[in-house]
Amino acid sequence: MLNLSQNGCSVWVASSTKLALTPTAVALGKFDGVHLGHQKVIQPVLQSVGNEEGWGDGEKLPENSPQKPTYSTVVTFHPHPHEFFTGQPRALLTPLDEKVQQLRSLGVEQLVLLPFDKELSALSPEEFVERILVQQLQCQRISVGQDFCFGQKRTGTAQDLQILAAKYKIPVTIVPIQTDTNDLPANGKSVNNTSSEDHRISTSLIRQTLQEGDIQRATRLLGRPYTLTGLVIPGQHLGKTIGFPTANLQLPKDKFLPRQGVYAVRVIILSETSDTPPTQNLGVMNIGNRPTVNGTDSSVEVHLLNWSADLYGKNLVVQLVKFLRPEQKFPSLEALKSQIQLDCTVAREILSTEC
DSSP states (O other): OOEEEEEEEEHHHEESSGGGSSSSSEEEEESSOHHHHHHHHHEEETTOOOOOTTTTTTTTOOTTTTTTTOOOEEEEEOOHHHHHHSSSOOOOOHHHHHHHHHHHHTTOOEEEEOOOOOHHHHHOOHIIIIIIIIIOEEEEEEEEEOOOOESSOEEEEEEHHOOOOOOOTTOEEEEEOBBBBOOOOOTTTTTTOOBGGBOOOOOOHHHHHHHOOOHHHHHHHHHHHOEEEEEEEEOOHHHHTOOOOOOEEEOOOOOOOOOOOEEEEEEOOOSSTSSOEEEEEEEEEEEEEEEGGGGSSEEEEEEETTTOSTTTTEEOOOOOOOEOOOOOOOSHHHHHHHHHHEEEEEEHHHHHOOO
């Protein structure tokens, strides 16, 4: 169990229901990305919390406490069900640390990671409700998305959950699917006559937009910039030799990477102590194999536009603002240098107009 704290705010992270703080108000789902649709599912749980003064450092109140709080809780699965069924590792929009950060910013008090294994996947919808939600988590309220499925072979629907939970007098909020209507006319039809259903906000759509380099749309679907958070580690120092030193980022192994190429980015340099504020800067980022210098391994490198100090060992949060161009191989280092100079100029213009 982890108790991750920052600036006095905490999210209690439990690796099983046995370690969870109870009773709970539960939002159920995978929540990879914690996008705008996920946030709508979480909102009813926050509204139902009766613990207005918070719960301090995560200590359970005595069982005989006259005012035992209800903990706003997100319940998800680990590993991701797709990984369990396919046996293949799945890259995530929000690996665990990032997910915790996003949930904390929303006001969630607890994250429970249900171990997704053969035993859990074999539970019927009725068994899942009785054992997990009622007996183990002591649910007082539940919130799910309209397309939520659960139980063996995903046979249980959101409506089934509502009916099953009603037997235990637990109210279930079913949140309608959220859509990205930014490009839709008032009639709800897009230019190619597809309905707004094809614009539903989902993790898969965000992954697709990132793969296409459509950063503006990904930002809109997430409700915030897509970020890459990592530790600066030593690289090959090639950027420094041509006048553009870069910070080589070590990212979580399960972090989903967007399209290879060059990006205009905002960079937050995290401080090592809580009493020192983070530093913000503008930059250019490259994701790729560096073909001009015969690179073979994929890397993420960031050049800060107004920074000259050492960054080794520091943690950076890189916010993607706009995709500038695909990665390409140049005939010489001089040609590469000229292009990077141009990339920096374009990035400055873009970032100076962004809020």
